[in-house]
Amino acid sequence: MSLPSQFKEENYENILIYHYVEELVSDFSNYSIENFSDDDITLTELPFLLRIRFVDKSTQKDLVRLFNVSDGYTAKLLRRFEDKGFITRHEDPENRRRKIVRLTDKGCKKTDEILDYINTWEELRRANLSDDEFKTLKKLLFKLLSDD
Template sequence: MKSIYIDKDKLLTMTLPNQFKNENIQNILIYHYVEELISDFTDYSNENFFDEDITLTELPFLLRIRFVDKSTQKDLVRLFKVSDGYASKILRKFEDKGFIKRKEDPQSRRRKIVELTDKGTEKTDEILNHINEWETQHAYKMSPDEMDSLKNLLFKFLN
């Protein structure tokens, strides 16, 4: 991924709801922080990431295929809690765009393993650069150690 230059005049600041105050920081649910992050990322993406090949709702599917070994359509259906038909439609679109290929699972002929193509890897690199830009613009107030701590704590929280 390329490094990102931050224009200090264009730094992002999240506008948090009134209940987010320093004096009650420990009483705010993690859920609310996550909700605000998702909302902010969506707003940022709507303003800064237009891609006629993939929508914001399809983006997690392509990223998951990149980072999960031997992903199948069934795995994606379970993970994203969508119908087989919806997952099939997205995968067919990705296939038509040349982002993925499906191959037969050697252990079960009926299962198809979904893999990224080189073009799909390039597309996910673009998406990851976009995500990295958003993170970098928000993390400018944090030291590298604080950022590492945040990621370690989130990992611990989710395991």
């Protein structure tokens, strides 16, 4: 990954977290453009399917809020996932008007493929880090994003 010229080791503490995140997102995007090819799901849809996998009770409204997209777009995307056999929608017993979205076995297999792809990119990015440094990075990122 080649960093912009303003990224220098002697000033790394002065660089905003935003810029580090921006560079990582850009690097993943470039990696994806070069390496990701799937007839069943696009790069834009990928975060939705992964979020459904890792959240216990995901609803259409939750996805709308999280990704800041319209109800219509999300409904259309969920219908596409249903048609592909990746998800099912079930009535929420606590609120019959809400539908809980869950992955099917096929959806789990698809997200396993996606996670393998993401893990490959992550391994490339962490090549300069020891196992302890990588664990520390993840611990610090978790801490940074935690509400506590």
